[in-house]
Amino acid sequence: MSKVFSEKWTTTALILSATAAALMSAMAVRKLKTRRRSVLVTLPEWLHRYEIALKDKAFMTDSDMMQVAINISAMNVEHNTGGPFGTAIFSREKTTGIASLVACGCNRVVPLSNSVLHGETTAIQFAEQAIRNHSLTANETHEYILCTSCEPCCMCLGSVLWSGVSELHCSATKTDAEAIGFNEGPVFPESYRALEAAGITVKFRILQEQGQRVLQKYGDTGVIY
Numbered sequence: 001m002s003k004v005f006s007e008k009w010t011t012t013a014l015i016l017s018a019t020a021a022a023l024m025s026a027m028a029v030r031k032l033k034t035r036r037r038s039v040l041v042t043l044p045e046w047l048h049r050y051e052i053a054l055k056d057k058a059f060m061t062d063s064d065m066m067q068v069a070i071n072i073s074a075m076n077v078e079h080n081t082g083g084p085f086g087t088a089i090f091s092r093e094k095t096t097g098i099a100s101l102v103a104c105g106c107n108r109v110v111p112l113s114n115s116v117l118h119g120e121t122t123a124i125q126f127a128e129q130a131i132r133n134h135s136l137t138a139n140e141t142h143e144y145i146l147c148t149s150c151e152p153c154c155m156c157l158g159s160v161l162w163s164g165v166s167e168l169h170c171s172a173t174k175t176d177a178e179a180i181g182f183n184e185g186p187v188f189p190e191s192y193r194a195l196e197a198a199g200i201t202v203k204f205r206i207l208q209e210q211g212q213r214v215l216q217k218y219g220d221t222g223v224i225y
Contacts, residue, residue, distance in 0.1 A: 044081040051104050059099040065090050065147045066171055066206040073149035073214045076106040083107035084218035086149045087123035091142045103127035120148055120156035124163045137164035149211045150177050154185030167201040171211030180219030
């Protein structure tokens with residue numbers, strides 16, 4: 001092999017190698033940028049199965065609806081898939097008062113490394129996805145009810161307000177949550193008056209003892225954040 005040919009071959013190989021490295025680097029940067037622009041919100045598989053099991057169930061009372069939210073909070077603790085907070089959103093016929101489950105949510109803060117994924121916020125997102133609308137505002141025939149296993153934190157109260165639901169039902173209290181170490185933020189009586197002024201009916205302490213027990217169980221072993 002001549003010296004000239006060898007030098008040309010070496011130069012060509014270096015150019016090809018540099019080009020390949022640049023392409024790989026560009027692809028890696030593009031992949032990283034794409035990943036940074038995406039946030040994946042998922043619910044545990046057990047919750048999907050629970051939703052399916054309740055798909056055709058008719059709910060007649062506030063306690064029946066709240067029981068679903070409390071069950072979700074308890075199962076989230078049992079399966080170690082998030083914090084002790086569960087939410088269920090129902091669509092209720094105005095004429096009959098019969099409600100059906102639209103979507104569920106559970107706290108996913110620690111498993112998904114996302115501080116905004118509380119039970120209420122995940123349920124609202126999946127409910128709006130289910131009805132293909134950005135708002136849960138009542139229409140001529142139906143209204144939406146959000147049931148949560150514990151009174152919302154300051155962030156979730158804002159989410160409830162903007163969601164457009166007609167009613168907010170709560171089980172355990174802010175005091176119950178803070179008793180095991182959670183910080184619920186600046187929530188005041190005025191916060192609830194603002195919801196009511198916006199047309200949202202608020203009901204407190206529905207099956208409170210059950211909701212409180214879930215919190216206390218989690219407080220013994222769970223991560224407080």
